[in-house]
Amino acid sequence: MNKVANFFRSLVNMRDRVDAEAASANIRGSVAFRGPNVFILACAIIIASVGLNLNSIPVIIGAMLISPLMGPILGFGLGLGTNDTMLVKDALKNFAVMVVISILASTIFYLISPLQLEQQTELLARTNPTIYDVFIALFGGFAGILETSRKDKGGTVIPGVAIATALMPPLCTVGYGIAHMESRFIFGALYLFIINTVFITLATFFTVKYLHFPSAIGTDDARARRSARWISVILVILLVPIVYSAVRMIQDNNFARSAQKLVMQNKSLGKSYIYDYKVNLEDRPHKLDIYLAGERMETSARERIYLDAEEAGITRSQIILHEDAAFQGETMSESEIIRGILDGHNRQVDALKGQVDSLSATIDFLQARQLPSALITREIAAQYSGVQEVTLTIGESIDAESGTARPAVIAIVRSGIPLKETESKRLEQWLRVRLSVDDVRVITTQ
DSSP states (O other), rough: OOHHHHHHHHHHHHGGGHHHHHHHHHHHHHHOOHHHHHHHHHHHHHHHHHHHHTTTTHHHHHHHHHOOOOHHHHHHHHHHTTTTTHHHHHHHHHHHHHHHHHHHHHHHHHHHHHHSSOOOOOHTSSOOOOOHHHHHHHHHHHHHHHHHHHOOOOSSHHHHHHHHOHHHHHHHHHHHHHHTTTTHHHHHHHHHHHHHHHHHHHHHHHHHHHTTOOOOOOOOSHHHHHHHHHHHHHHHHHHHHHHHHHHHHHHHHHHHHHHHHHHHSSSSEEEEEEEEEEEOOOSOOOEEEEEEEEEEHHHHHHHHHHHHHTTTTTOGEEEEEEEEEEEESSSOHHHHHHHHHHHHHHHHHHOOOGHHHHHHHHHHHHHOOOHHHHHHHHHHHHHHHHHEEEEEEEEEEEEEETEEEEEEEEEEEEEEEEOOOHHHHHHHHHHHHHHSSSSEEEEOOO
């Protein structure tokens, strides 16, 4: 047992392989943002902004490899860990310079850039941090300071940390938000950048303490105690909001995951079908909007989804069921379906006065259209063997940003032989042409 313990201690022992003095000198030398570093940072920011604007991941990675962003952050963590208030102040000053240069350069680029992609996926990815970003920043910070501290450096860790922790893209996204006056880009990306910065700093602080880097001042004089008090205050200021944010992030992720699982388990509720759902994490407590098609839910089906939700940790008050596209009764004529939809639209018009024009257009469409349900069912059955039943429902699709509504057709296909994903997509395209409707969704059941 002693041999195993000694082997394990020798395996994880780091102090014999660490050069604290060389690491400290290296970090202190990389803190200052002067001369070439300023221009290198500005160039890297422009490259990263181009990559984000083009949704080009290789360009973004290249920019992160060029950027000298880690220096002031590692210097700040080293200063906290060694009670070096001068280094802390110097790192904070250079950190502020770094942030201002980055945001200014990216803002100027996005102001003059003529390119605007319809789907800004890489920019949007930097506006919604998750708990995984916390883990990436924390363990990336550990890897960065350990690589800087060890004697036999490998040369690949620091570039990997720069890519993984992604300090630069959030700053570029802040610049995009300022240039286009988009608050969600500004605050979401800034929040992600703060998370990355704080957890890299904390990882550096704890590693410096664990490896016993030499303190900058004596441990017995009054200045050392005063310095330690100030550093403790700074750590508390950093830790309290970030722990709170981490807890909030965990709660948000857990709710979103539970909501997705609940919806996947209850896609079919008797003759009712969940065709869409929306998780609202802005409300406290969180809300889950569930959109239903087919027939209106029976009491037993409603109770079933509530019980499943409670098992997943979601209360009844957090679930909002939308049955505007669902209808009462086993058999209904097409005119009755149209009237039911019109009634639902009228209720929405009363509740949402700002969308009267778009909803009126939708109502006009519904009044003018008669769905040839029987003929459509026979045509689909002729194309796809195993189709037993087709239910066509007219609803509406509402754009999340503009709030405008447009007609949508939901086709619920019951088939003995499950349709492949490619077949479902092909069926959607066929229905768009056959019904002259832009928005068609196909739901397959067995």
